[in-house]
Structures are given as C-alpha cells and as structure tokens.
Amino acid sequence: MRPKLKRPILTYVLAAANALCVILLCLYAAVHIPTFNLAFYNWQYSVNDTYNVVAMEEEELMRVTRHMLDYMRGRTPELQVYALVGGQMRPFFSEREVLHMVDVYELFVLGDLLRNIAVAWFVATLVLLVFMRVPVIPTLAKAYRWVIGTLIALTAALTALIAFDFDHSWRVFHEIFFDNDLWLLDPAVELLINIVPLPFFLTLSIFVGVIFLVMLAALFVAAHIVCKGEHRERLKL
Numbered sequence: 001m002r003p004k005l006k007r008p009i010l011t012y013v014l015a016a017a018n019a020l021c022v023i024l025l026c027l028y029a030a031v032h033i034p035t036f037n038l039a040f041y042n043w044q045y046s047v048n049d050t051y052n053v054v055a056m057e058e059e060e061l062m063r064v065t066r067h068m069l070d071y072m073r074g075r076t077p078e079l080q081v082y083a084l085v086g087g088q089m090r091p092f093f094s095e096r097e098v099l100h101m102v103d104v105y106e107l108f109v110l111g112d113l114l115r116n117i118a119v120a121w122f123v124a125t126l127v128l129l130v131f132m133r134v135p136v137i138p139t140l141a142k143a144y145r146w147v148i149g150t151l152i153a154l155t156a157a158l159t160a161l162i163a164f165d166f167d168h169s170w171r172v173f174h175e176i177f178f179d180n181d182l183w184l185l186d187p188a189v190e191l192l193i194n195i196v197p198l199p200f201f202l203t204l205s206i207f208v209g210v211i212f213l214v215m216l217a218a219l220f221v222a223a224h225i226v227c228k229g230e231h232r233e234r235l236k237l
Contacts, residue, residue, distance in 0.1 A: 010132075011129065011132065011134050011139060012139075012143065014125045014128050014129055014132075015125070015129065015139050015140050015142070015143030015144075016143045016146075016147055017121060017125050018121075018122055018125040018126060018129070018140060018143065019140070019143045019144045019147040019148065020147060021118040021119070021121045021122040021125070022118075022122060022144070022219065023147070023148065023151060023216065024114065024115070024118040025115060025118050025119070025122070026212060026215040026216065026219070027212055028111060028114070028115045028118075029211075029215070030208050030209075030211040030212035030215060031111070031208050033207075033211055034204055034207040034208060034211070035069075035072075035204065035208075036069050036072075036073065038062065038065065038066060038069070040204075040207070041062070041065050042058070042062060044199075044200050044203060044204075045058070045061065045195065047199075047203075048197060048199055048200060050194065050195050053194050054085060054191055054194050054195060055085060055086035055087075056083065056084065056085055056086075057084070060083055060084050061083075061195065063081075063083070064081055064083050064092050065195070067079075067081045068081075068101075071101065071105065072101075072104060072105055072108055073108070074105070074108075074109070079093055079097075079098050079101050079102075080092070080093055080098060081093070085191070092191055093190075093191070093192060094189065094190050094191075094192075096182055096185065096190065097185065097190050097191075097192045099182050100182035100183055100185070100192075101192075103178050103180070103182065103183075107177060137226060138226060138227070140223075141222075141223040141224075141226035141227050142223070142227060144219055144220070144222075144223035145220060145223040145224055145227055148216050148219055148220045148223065149220060151216060152213065152216050152217070152220065155209070155212065155213060155216070156213075159209050162205065166198070166202050166205070167198065170198065170201060
C-alpha cells in the first residue's frame, strides 16, 4: 500500500514545483519588461522633468540610458560613457556610481541564473509527470490554481505594505540585496540618482507589480477553467 500513497504526494510536489517555476519566470518577465524599455524611461524623464534637472538634451540622455541598459544586460563591458551635460562633455557616472552599478549588474546576472534554473526545473518536472503517466494538464491546473491563488493573496498584502511606506521598503530592499552603502548617492554630486530618483522607482515598482499580477491572474483563470472542465467530465461519468 505504501507505493500507492507515495505516488500522489510526489505528483503534487512535482506539480507545485512546476507552478513555482512558471511563477518565477513570470516575475522575471515582469521585472524586465519595464526595466529595459526605453519608452518607459523617456516617459519618466518627461514626467520628472529630468532633462532640465540634469541639463541634458533628450537625445543625449536617451543615448546614455541606452548604454546603461546595455551594460545591465551584459552587452557592453564598461558602464562609463562621456556625455554632454550642461554644455560640457564629461564622464556621466562617478566612481561611486560605477561601483554601485557593478552590484546592480551582478543582481541581474543572478536573475538570469535563476531564470535558467527555473526553465530547467520546469522541463524536468513536466517530463517526470509525463513519465509517471498521470493526467498532466488537470494535475498541473490544480497545482497552479492553489499555488497562484495563495501567491496572489501574499503579493497583494506585500504590495499594500510596500505602498504604505515605499521609502522604507526601498531601503530594506537595498539592505537585503547589497552588502554596502554605494546605493546611497548624493543628488548634488551624482547624476544617476537624478535620472532615476525615488518617484521613478515607485512607478517602476507599480508597473512590475501590475504586470506580475496580470500574469498570475491569467494563469489562475486558465487553471480554473481546466479544473471546472475536469469536474464536469467527472459528473458525466
């Protein structure tokens, strides 16, 4: 009797792991969609009057932004770039900003690694479920509905907590993911904090949260439809 008891438990574990992999991939996509979207930066620069704040022409600041995003993606090895600021050609980033962006780049590298692991685990759990000859789609649908339903509630609670005091939440985020204080930049000295100030990150966080929740909601609805269909089929039998 023991093998029969173990098999359903393993099935649920694999299905839940598969769901978590997809959720992680959704979060990865939700972060990257606005973060690497030049139109989002241009819009925020206009909203925050950034072009006047840093005394740069739109085309010049967008060129610097494009270079910065290429660096964060690993497409160029050097962050530093010369730009026309206030009518003078100068290095755009200070030494402190360069060092901080090294940490940011490594954070995105870690994200890419987690994405690859999630893809590998997604494929592995799917293959194992098929090998076990279980009804894969209904099994995954049940797991997705349960895991995503729980996560939506947790995400909503976390979003409310962050929105209540974003400044404190932003500080906690940096203290968790960075082991130094290089992220504490002086707006009177460094340009980076002027082009991406706190309001920029607040808007970015909202976009990430909304995109993530929409993806989760779509998966939850799809899983719910599959579960309902399976329930109807059982009633017919």
